[in-house]
Amino acid sequence: MSRFVCATLLLALAVVFESGCATKKYVRNRVAERVTxxxxxxxxxxxxxxxxxxxxxxxxxxxxxxxxRADKAQATANSATSSAEQANSRVTGVERNVEDLRANLDKYxxxxxxxxxxxxxxxxxxxxxxxxxxxxASQITxxxxxxxxxIGYGDSPKPTPYNENLAQLRAEAVQRYFADxxxxxxxxxxxxxxxxxxxxxxxxxxxxxxxxxxxxxxRRVEIRLLTNAAVEGKPMKTTSTGATR
Numbered sequence: 001m002s003r004f005v006c007a008t009l010l011l012a013l014a015v016v017f018e019s020g021c022a023t024k025k026y027v028r029n030r031v032a033e034r035v036t037x038x039x040x041x042x043x044x045x046x047x048x049x050x051x052x053x054x055x056x057x058x059x060x061x062x063x064x065x066x067x068x069r070a071d072k073a074q075a076t077a078n079s080a081t082s083s084a085e086q087a088n089s090r091v092t093g094v095e096r097n098v099e100d101l102r103a104n105l106d107k108y109x110x111x112x113x114x115x116x117x118x119x120x121x122x123x124x125x126x127x128x129x130x131x132x133x134x135x136x137a138s139q140i141t142x143x144x145x146x147x148x149x150x151i152g153y154g155d156s157p158k159p160t161p162y163n164e165n166l167a168q169l170r171a172e173a174v175q176r177y178f179a180d181x182x183x184x185x186x187x188x189x190x191x192x193x194x195x196x197x198x199x200x201x202x203x204x205x206x207x208x209x210x211x212x213x214x215x216x217x218x219r220r221v222e223i224r225l226l227t228n229a230a231v232e233g234k235p236m237k238t239t240s241t242g243a244t245r
Contacts, residue, residue, distance in 0.1 A: 145228035168193030
């Protein structure tokens with residue numbers, strides 16, 4: 001009887017032990033079934049977080065680069081605006097200068113007057129006359145905006161064809177000398193003979209020798225240097241020379 005009881009107890013204990021082991025295994029399996037997806041999901045979340053962190057870093061770098069480029073573009077735009085304003089100022093200044101030039105284009109003023117004299121009946125320049133013309137030319141060869149008026153006179157105040165022709169020849173002799181010897185452009189000179197016309201010019205010797213106060217000086221060519229009002233230049237002194245008359 002006792003053996004039977006013992007056997008029964010041992011069998012019960014075995015059943016209970018096996019049942020407990022099966023329960024624990026079941027629980028472990030059920031926990032594993034729940035934990036494994038969670039672990040996988042956690043890994044995915046960690047990977048997603050890592051990628052997001054990397055992308056945020058790249059985005060931050062991109063934003064910083066864009067800010068640097070925007071600052072450079074703004075600086076370039078500011079420089080371009082400043083250059084445009086300076087260009088506009090220069091254009092305005094040039095336009096103002098052009099308007100001033102147009103306004104003064106035909107405004108000429110006499111800067112100096114010179115005279116050379118000829119022998120009676122001659123249109124040949126004397127050495128004294130050549131020296132006088134060279135002196136005048138040395139003052140104007142490097143200047144711009146000038147015109148030379150060359151006016152010739154005859155031997156007497158009588159309005160004869162001879163006087164008019166002689167006066168023209170004398171004016172042209174002066175013009176030719178300026179062009180040949182001093183390289184003054186013909187476009188800056190015009191020569192005309194007035195014969196006996198023109199205002200008489202008195203010399204001190206003639207005034208002392210005669211009683212007339214208006215004794216003209218014949219056999220001369222007057223040269224007037226006119227400069228444009230738009231061209232700066234120093235005024236020149238009036239000069240004259242004489243020759244044997």
